[in-house]
Amino acid sequence: MNIKLIEKELSEVLADVNVIFVKKDELAECLHVDILEKAGFKAEQESICFLYEKGLLFCGVDSKKSDDIRAATSVVIKTLKSSNFKSAKISILSKSVISALVEGVVLGGYEFNDYKSEPKLSVFEDIFLVSNDLDYTKVEESFAEALIVANATNFTRDIVNKAPQEINPQTLSGVAKELAKQNNLECTILDESALEKEKMGAMLAVGRASVHESALIHLAYKPQNPKKIITLVGKGLTYDSGGLSLKPATSMVTMKMDKAGACAVLGIIKAVSELKLDVEVHAFIGAVENMIGGNAYKPDDVLVSRSKTTIEIRNTDAEGRLVLADVLDYAQDAVKSDYIFDFATLTGACMIALGQYTTGLMGHSHKLKHDISRAGSDAGEMISSLPFNKHLKKLLKSEIADISNTASKPYGGAITAGMFLDKFIRDENKNKWMHFDIAGTAYTEAAWDCNVYGGTGAGVRLMCEFIKEIK
Structure with missing residues (x-):
């Protein structure tokens, strides 16, 4: 499927279908309103009425703002792909919704069919975004940027969706090497x-x-004279069985997604390098597989981290924070950054606290939290801050080591995991660091917004928006 930007009057563009977004208060003014009323179309958000014989596809929206347009466009593209039409056109309503239209088409129309022996083919080929009334140079720029970010998000989704027999720490390293080659990035692998x-x-x-x-x-990614330097750290558990604290069988299904933090930072650096942003970006990934065996690490073990902090193991399924502890410590030595952000499918507790649609944000700087939340709102990714708490910190106390890898009580689990990571952030970097728990947002088994089944690419659009706005 191709998405194209065209500078013409809508009536001059030849396409099989004309897509029209309609608010409830606009319904009375629509073409063929009598037919729409007979069909029971009430212009509710994401509702569809397809007048096939007239080549008109009406889609209801609550508003003409980005979030509603993005979600509606995702429904539109699925409808078109299931039809026998080959092309469609959409009028660009305003410059502010160009990204939403692109993301609705590219992300909402995404399919992962690598393992289907006979994937269902669609005859639908082209969708045209049409603009003639707006500043076309700015429209082109917004379209090009949105397409880069959307494609990087789908790149991230592809890696998340790969089966664990295909993506392990070594093959994930190969993906990184190939990305470095294609995008002229520096690449170092520590075996x-x-x-x-x-x-x-x-x-x-x-x-x-x-x-x-x-x-x-x-x-x-090192542009000349960068405004800022950003360190990204991704949890790369290519598969997580839970280790000796073995997960229940049903909980192991979808654990290929435990590498989503690593995939996100790959997608972010891909997009930033293709956007040619003047910000230096370093992506660090801890690529590990957590399995069982005679030499597996055990509850009651005491591990010595790179920072020399000793860690009592109470649960081997709290493994991502152990990987991040060492990678965060290494990254702080390797690069002196203005910002340090880690992305991880860290805790089911975050999903319990915030639901599956919202990323948990933790850290010390209120200003940085505000800036990131604003970027998330602009990018269409929902963010909510979870506050650190000195009383919860006490739950990580160990009687035999410096810290325990899990809390002594099963409350505030997302926050105690974030506070565990905070132990490995040096004092001079406390206000530069933010932890993103994407356990709920990185993978879905039910479509929502522009997300389809599987990996969502959570974090990519958010960080690209944040980095673009850095002064």
Whole structure:
């Protein structure tokens, strides 16, 4: 499927279908309103009325704002792909909704069919976004940027959706190398011998029982004279069985998505490099597989992290924070950054607290939280801050080590996980760091907004918006 921008009057563009977004208060003025009324169309958000014989597709929206247009366009593109029409046109309502239209088409129309022996084919080929009344140079610029970000989001989704027999720490390293080659990025891979020299005892312990060796991936995008330097850290659990604290069978299904934090930072650096933004970006990934075996790390083990902090293991299924602890410590030595952001499918507790549609944001700087939340709102990704709490911090106390990897009580689990990571952020970096828990938002088994079944690419649009706005 192709999406094209055209500078013409809508009537001059030849297409099989004309897509029209309608608010309830506009319904009376619509073409063929009598037919729409007979069909029971009330212009409710994301409702559809397809007048096939007239080549008109009406879609209801609550408003002409980005969030409603994005969600509606996603429904539109699914409807068109299931029809026997080959092309459609949409009038660009305003410059502010161009990104929403592009994302609705590209993200809402996404399919992952790599493992289908006979994927269902669609005859639909072209969708035209048409503009003639707006400043076309600015429209072109917005369209090009939105397409880069949407494609990077789908790139992220593709990796998340890959089966665990295909993506392991070594093959994920291969994906990073290929991305570096295509986008002219610097790439460094630390194998297990290098991790041992770095004394990354926490990360190494998590991957010890896997047949696939762990790896630390470092990609760098370095434009000339960057305004700022950003460090991104991604949790790359290519599969998480829970280790000896084995997950229930039903909870293991979808655990291929535990690498979504790593996939997000790959997608972000891909988009930033293609947008040619004047911000230096470093992506660090802890690529590990958490399995069971005779040499698996165990509850009651005490691990020594790279920072020399000792960690009592109470649950081997709280493994992502152990990997991030070592990678965050390494990243702070490797690069002196203005911002440090980590992305991780860290806790089911975050989904319980915020639901599956909202990313949990944790850190110390209120200003940074505000700036990120505003970027999320502009990008169409919902963010909510979870506050650190000195009383919850006490739950991580260990009687035999410096810290426990899980809290002593099952409350505030997303926050205690964030506070565990905070232990490994140095004092001079406290106000530069933010933790994003994407456990709920990174993967879905039911379509919502512009997200279809599987990986969502959570974090990519958000960070691209934030980085574009950096002064």
